[in-house]
Amino acid sequence: MVILGAGSGGYAAALRGAELGLKIALIEADKVGGTCLHRGCIPTKALLHSAEVADEVRESESLGVKASFEGIDMTAVNTYKDGVVGRLYKGLQGLVSAAKIDVISGWGKLVAPDTVEVDGTPYKGKHVVLASGSYSKSLPGLEVGGRVITSEQALTLDHVPGSVVVLGGGVIGVEFASVWKSYGADVTIIEALPHLVPNEDEALSKNLERAFRKRKINFKVGTRFSGVEQTDSGVKVSTEDGKTVEAELMLVAVGRGPATQDLGYEENGIPMERGFVVTDERLHTGVGNVYAVGDIVPGLQLAHRGFQQGIFVAEEIAGLKPAPIVESGIPRVTYSEPEVASVGITEAQAKEQYGDDGVETVEYNLGGNGRSQILKTAGFVKLVREKDGPIVGVHMIGSRVGELVGEGQMWVNWEAYPDDVAALVHAHPTQNEAMGEAALALAGKPLHSHN
Template sequence: MAEKTSDLVVIGSGPGGYVAAIRASQLGLKTIIVERDALGGVCLNWGCIPTKALLRTAEVYSNMKHAADFGLKAEGIGFDLDAVVKRSRAVSGRMEKGVTGLMKKNKIEVVKGTARLEKGPKTESGAPVVKVKTDNGEETIKAKHVILATGARARTIPAAGLEPDGKFIWTAKEAMVPDVMPKKLLVIGSGAIGIEFASFYNALGAETTVVEMVDRILPAEDAEISKFAEKQFKKQGMKILTSATVEKLDKGSETVKATIKTKDGKTETVEADRVILAIGITGNTENLGLETLGVKIDRGHVTVNEWLETGVKGLYAIGDLVGAPWLAHKASHEGVLCVEKIAGVKGLHPMNVTHIPGCTYSNPQVASVGLTEAKAKEQGYKVKVGRFPFVGNGKAIALGEPEGMVKTVFDEKTGELLGAHMIGAEVTELIQGFGLARSMEGTEEDLMHAIFPHPTLSEMMHEATLDAYGRVVHV
């Protein structure tokens, strides 16, 4: 049985884990990363990256079908599903190789295997000992600090039949490598994951139904944006059922029948070739030895404090494992914050979750940062709200993308930008501007005095700010 020592062990190599390992190496910590599967975790291999490759295909396909709008001719348009999936997998493979290269460049040792924690010796660090089951036997790693970055997986409800079977009922993983193109698709859940897959399959021709248990889709977004999104998706042919609950799924020989309780209390049956479960995620906390260490787990996620400490000496947790928002960039930020705290970097401050942008890469895209209008009012702010439509922007018209809106929410008293919410083309690229304004405690004056280039979509950010103060120019 091999034994290793290091300053830090990171368990899990997703965007939280591998970024934490790199930052630790930069700070002079001898670092080992443990991964049981492919480097890059779910994000690079089965989440963020491959889904964007699929959605790009859907976007190009949709544009091809509207070629005449741009003065172009395109005939016999179609797609090869196997080739679509192959491209997506190739993109993921390239990213995994990139992470492998980063580990070598930063002199981080990678141990491939399944990790489990045991109580550490009564030393100065007192951190748990990491036991790793590898193909060549068990390795023991003793480190001063251990970071858990094991991520999360799709939540299921077996009692209602909401459990993947690999054929008819899919999680996001199966939905990324479909064996067939479903003619009828049922998506349960309308958060970012559900809506992105609904958008992809709907664009490729699947008759798509989305079921959401609350009263609107994309429930984490501003209500006005959710309403706009629902209208656009319905125009694209999606059927959307809100305030509805899937009570059970019955599998037949070729299809699945869903019994759905609708908002009027009636029961409706929807038949589909395939079903995608997008009802949330739960942390990968099992088989790590957390119970014996006394780590607190709340509703499937590890409990940590503002510095990502678990309460067990020398043990930390980051990313999806510790709960919402389940975002790769949040995990990366936590990884850096955690490592810098361990290394004693000065001037740190805990992460402010209202500074984390959220993005949904559907068609149209949705992006936001900070407080919604409703949340701002709930917290006692008197607000000034600005709006600007895509139809008033020259670049949006030139792109053939006139459907969309930028919304800003300011504190009337101080001018602080409380939140920004967008729907339309490329808003996932624009939101970082408002994110930067939030993190720098920007006000309406800062945004008004900024000079935005023309013609760009970003001009709408300026106009939405001006609109909040009665100064909008182009509508």
């Protein structure tokens, strides 16, 4: 197996393939681990954790702990963040080396359906897996540079900006807005769609907006960006409603695009659509023995999706006939304060599928959860079910709720009925109990909530 790209999808395919006795060439122009480990999920979550600690220090007196907030030392924050990344990278390198995977450093290009060329050297494989990942997108005519940055530059800032305009209210924009506000910056988010985190259930979006208003994070939704002018002291951002916002920096967080250009895909007949590689449900491209995984395949651009797809493709190539991955069963988490987590379909999607009368929902307010009270967080768990049928969506908001989505994923993927899961015992006092309470309410026997 020749794998082009060693991010979450590529290295997972390599490790699982090696485990199954395949000989592997793993080609990577940068470092094994890809965007997620080096420039994405891991470093951003390290910043978010330091932001959480900053907020806790500010509020510590209300918990009877005398501490004073002296500010943020970005040099120390970056040392901590880079230390986390470094340790994980070292561990991953050890795994890849122990699995006797050939890592080839350099820019790979598909030159035939069974061959990837790296700096003039061809690597031929019975199977080829395309896993070239994604890049930070911009908008047409919007130049990134100077005081206009992407998430990659935002991760290496050596100071806390006084003020920032965040262009895009999706996951990346919301997470950075959350960090910078905790660090003491003045933040304004501009989002063209009607809500923040627009792909989530509307109830979550509205609750996050309420929480952000309380945190004094400014945002303009349903507002289109029209231009930015760089000045000596910062940026002047204008929107189509004729307003302008001035700030020290502008973060462009308008999503990620598939990294597929100049890699020989189209020349070798790989089916493409808007830059993405088109595959069947078994991740095969329809050309030779060429498969594709991760952010280049249309769908959720999440590290854990790429990881699972990498494992799937290795097992498929080894003849294990794995079950196809169900996209709606992949959990999604936004690690802002508060966190947003979900799995399955939204209430609106469920109504589209089953009709307005074919859907039942319940919301359990975290105000009734002991552990949430102790953590001083607000929010809710919302369950969506097909009427008289299984749970098809689990949606939640509140501090640390990302840790609860694993159980929700099991309910959705195993098509659990509320009666089945309402019988499960949840430890007290945990936020996890909120899942149990929501299930009880959906099963028609609410204890601490009213249906």
